[in-house]
Amino acid sequence: MGIAENIKENLKLKIQNNLDRNYIRNILRIIGKRPVLAAYGATFSSRSDKYLNIATIKSISCSYNPKNTVAYGSLFLPYEMFHALDLAPFLPEVMGGFTGGLGIADRTLKEASARWYTPDLCTFHRSASGAVELDIFPVPNFLICSNLACDAAQKTFYMDAKKFGLEDNYYLIDTPYDNDESSIKYLAAQLESVSVDICRKSGKKLDIRKFKKAIKLSNEFRQWAIKASDIRKELCMYPKGFDGLNFILPFHGLAGTKDAVDVYKTMYFELNGFLKKQKRGNIKNTGIRRIGSGGRTSVNNVNSININNSNPSSGNGNAGSDKVKKILWLHLKPYYNNNLFNLLENNNYKVVFEEISNVYWPVLDPEKPFESLAIKMLSHPLNGSVQNRVNAILKMAKDFNVDGVIMFAHWGCRHSNGGARIIKDSLKEQDIPMLLLDGDCLNKNNSSEGQMLTRLQGFMEIVDARYQY
Amino acid sequence: MYTCGIDVGSVSAEAVILNRQDGKFEIVAYIITPTGGDSKEAATNVFNRALEKSGLGASDMSSVVATGYGRLNIPFATKNITEISCHARGVVHYFPDIKTVIDIGGQDSKVIKLDSKGNPIDFLMNDKCAAGTGRFLEVMARALDIDIRDFAKIFAGTSQKVDISSTCTVFAESEIVSLIGHGVAKNSIVKGLVYSITGRIISMVERVGLEGPVCMTGGVAKNLAVVSALEERLNLKIKVPEEPQITGALGAALLGYPKE
Numbered sequence: 001m002g003i004a005e006n007i008k009e010n011l012k013l014k015i016q017n018n019l020d021r022n023y024i025r026n027i028l029r030i031i032g033k034r035p036v037l038a039a040y041g042a043t044f045s046s047r048s049d050k051y052l053n054i055a056t057i058k059s060i061s062c063s064y065n066p067k068n069t070v071a072y073g074s075l076f077l078p079y080e081m082f083h084a085l086d087l088a089p090f091l092p093e094v095m096g097g098f099t100g101g102l103g104i105a106d107r108t109l110k111e112a113s114a115r116w117y118t119p120d121l122c123t124f125h126r127s128a129s130g131a132v133e134l135d136i137f138p139v140p141n142f143l144i145c146s147n148l149a150c151d152a153a154q155k156t157f158y159m160d161a162k163k164f165g166l167e168d169n170y171y172l173i174d175t176p177y178d179n180d181e182s183s184i185k186y187l188a189a190q191l192e193s194v195s196v197d198i199c200r201k202s203g204k205k206l207d208i209r210k211f212k213k214a215i216k217l218s219n220e221f222r223q224w225a226i227k228a229s230d231i232r233k234e235l236c237m238y239p240k241g242f243d244g245l246n247f248i249l250p251f252h253g254l255a256g257t258k259d260a261v262d263v264y265k266t267m268y269f270e271l272n273g274f275l276k277k278q279k280r281g282n283i284k285n286t287g288i289r290r291i292g293s294g295g296r297t298s299v300n301n302v303n304s305i306n307i308n309n310s311n312p313s314s315g316n317g318n319a320g321s322d323k324v325k326k327i328l329w330l331h332l333k334p335y336y337n338n339n340l341f342n343l344l345e346n347n348n349y350k351v352v353f354e355e356i357s358n359v360y361w362p363v364l365d366p367e368k369p370f371e372s373l374a375i376k377m378l379s380h381p382l383n384g385s386v387q388n389r390v391n392a393i394l395k396m397a398k399d400f401n402v403d404g405v406i407m408f409a410h411w412g413c414r415h416s417n418g419g420a421r422i423i424k425d426s427l428k429e430q431d432i433p434m435l436l437l438d439g440d441c442l443n444k445n446n447s448s449e450g451q452m453l454t455r456l457q458g459f460m461e462i463v464d465a466r467y468q469y
Numbered sequence: 470m471y472t473c474g475i476d477v478g479s480v481s482a483e484a485v486i487l488n489r490q491d492g493k494f495e496i497v498a499y500i501i502t503p504t505g506g507d508s509k510e511a512a513t514n515v516f517n518r519a520l521e522k523s524g525l526g527a528s529d530m531s532s533v534v535a536t537g538y539g540r541l542n543i544p545f546a547t548k549n550i551t552e553i554s555c556h557a558r559g560v561v562h563y564f565p566d567i568k569t570v571i572d573i574g575g576q577d578s579k580v581i582k583l584d585s586k587g588n589p590i591d592f593l594m595n596d597k598c599a600a601g602t603g604r605f606l607e608v609m610a611r612a613l614d615i616d617i618r619d620f621a622k623i624f625a626g627t628s629q630k631v632d633i634s635s636t637c638t639v640f641a642e643s644e645i646v647s648l649i650g651h652g653v654a655k656n657s658i659v660k661g662l663v664y665s666i667t668g669r670i671i672s673m674v675e676r677v678g679l680e681g682p683v684c685m686t687g688g689v690a691k692n693l694a695v696v697s698a699l700e701e702r703l704n705l706k707i708k709v710p711e712e713p714q715i716t717g718a719l720g721a722a723l724l725g726y727p728k729e
Contacts, residue, residue, distance in 0.1 A: 433590070433591070450538060451594065454538070454551050454552070454553075454594070455592075455594060457551045458551040458552075458553035458554065458589070458592055461550065461551060461553065461554045461589070462553075462554075462588070462589050462590060462591075462592075465554075465588050465589075466588075
């Protein structure tokens with residue numbers, strides 16, 4: 001275990017044994033100090049990972065600081081607005097995910113269950129709600145949510161508002177189905193109205209210059225995120241510890257800040273360096289010709305899949321194992337300790353891109369801030385028809401030339417799982433196999449790792465058999 | 470050249486020793502044994518018994534391929550391959566034209582779709598629930614106090630069925646006890662149980678996409694009542710290997726040979 005991992009494990013244990021808002025605030029106050037943060041950052045081997053962790057700690061520390069005006073926000077909101085309003089954003093769903101990584105999800109889920117939160121509600125929201133009830137999360141001043149894609153937030157946020165006596169400071173931004181002029185106007189008006197109201201209640205004046213600045217920074221982060229994604233279209237080797245599925249917070253919650261720019265700029269340069277190494281080392285994702293359904297090898301040519309840390313090229317004559325197979329990952333992943341990604345890595349499967357890293361919105365116009373943020377929201381592939389999402393997925397699959405797609409079917413996530421059949425059929429038409437992997441991102445008791453590993457391995461055997469050696 | 474395939478399931482473990490000579494495969498020996506509480510021990514035991522039956526030694530095996538849920542716990546295996554690929558390969562050995570494989574084991578069930586060359590191209594496995602598997606039938610047979618081997622005769626000879634509404638094995642058992650208490654004929658309950666299993670399997674088949682010919686494997690394929698009910702519901706004839714319970718181990722043994 002590396003130094004960074006050791007530090008994280010120690011922090012985890014401390015938090016597990018002291019599940020208290022004040023304790024967490026104190027820990028964050030210590031590790032959020034510049035020298036401590038710098039020292040912690042120096043322990044990471046991946047610079048992208050380093051900037052991700054630093055930005056995350058900074059953001060969470062702000063939300064735990066009682067001097068700041070804290071706003072709970074649901075995932076798909078335009079956070080440029082939060083930063084323009086000088087709000088410290090706190091994303092309960094994302095932090096709900098952190099409870100999985102911190103090993104406290106069992107307790108937060110139990111608390112939610114005791115408070116009658118229905119068990120078919122997604123565990124991100126359920127765990128977050130449990131954490132609120134246990135007084136682990138910071139006290140908000142405002143709660144802002146939308147019904148874009150996920151409909152759980154509007155209910156759980158209202159429950160949270162009631163707990164804190166903040167029903168008057170709860171805002172639900174209604175996101176229309178269609179992406180057209182009238183929808184943009186309707187949504188922009190809501191964003192402006194919410195902003196004005198928050199300013200009034202905070203005793204501040206609405207400062208449009210801050211909106212313009214946030215949007216300019218957002219455009220800059222967007223540009224670097226696209227550049228980093230473009231590198232990944234060719235990249236087969238990654239820095240140790242790099243996992244695109246960990247970047248939800250900077251991608252969403254830090255949009256409009258310099259921190260988001262720094263994270264993605266760093267990612268671009270780090271991955272670009274790796275791409276140059278890859279090209280120099282002639283590590284290619286070619287040499288094994290992929291053939292279509294008419295010319296597959298016979299069923300005899302199945303590779304032995306390695307789940308352990310052994311050399312996958314074990315001399316068994318199955319050259320399909322030596323080729324790097326590229327996977328597009330849809331939705332999210334289990335955030336508790338698991339062997340799924342070990343299985344992929346040890347058998348030369350690489351998640352080359354993930355849906356949550358896809359830049360889906362156009363360049364925003366800083367001169368029309370509310371309209372721009374409305375356009376950003378309405379551009380999300382999860383808004384409107386499932387065909388929007390299908391189109392986005394097909395484009396990603398083509399752009400990254402993937403060998404397969406894995407969709408993690410997180411329990412209770414209706415907006416994602418509901419379209420699974422249509423997505424799978426659409427990919428099938430393009431001769432791209434897809435695995436629908438049932439599981440739960442947070443609750444390890446709600447999925448069997450053995451069954452997930454068998455499905456994953458079976459899928460890899462299917463993909464391997466499609467290649468001619 | 471000899472290979473051995475070992476399939477360690479949750480209920481039973483099988484081993485098949487195969488010989489390839491002049492391009493032809495011959496099953497030299499096979500063993501079926503209960504897994505018990507220790508899958509590693511079950512694998513060693515079934516391997517040794519197969520060797521004993523074949524008169525060969527472990528060193529005669531050019532490879533030992535492990536499959537089934539216990540495949541990762543077999544240290545002497547040279548490869549591990551999922552039961553999806555192994556059942557597909559085993560079925561294609563018997564029936565090269567099969568397009569859909571239905572495997573119902575002791576505690577899980579799966580449907581595997583094959584392409585024209587016998588490669589698996591899609592599959593579905595049942596989730597955390599043992600309803601619709603061999604375990605379900607065993608529990609119900611015990612509750613009815615009927616030998617499970619009599620299910621086929623009862624199914625064929627009974628016209629009336631009772632719908633079993635519970636999808637859970639535990640609750641279905643309670644439902645059956647209640648039905649018996651209300652004087653419902655056991656034969657009708659058997660018929661209802663068999664259709665209940667087929668209902669779950671058919672929804673999996675429909676999700677994967679039914680394409681004939683169809684083959685059934687796994688221990689439950691020996692239950693002709695289930696086979697008949699599936700044939701009726703799917704409106705086609707289902708092929709069943711002579712010993713369907715060893716299909717996974719056979720496929721593993723076949724995949725132990727170097728690629729052709």
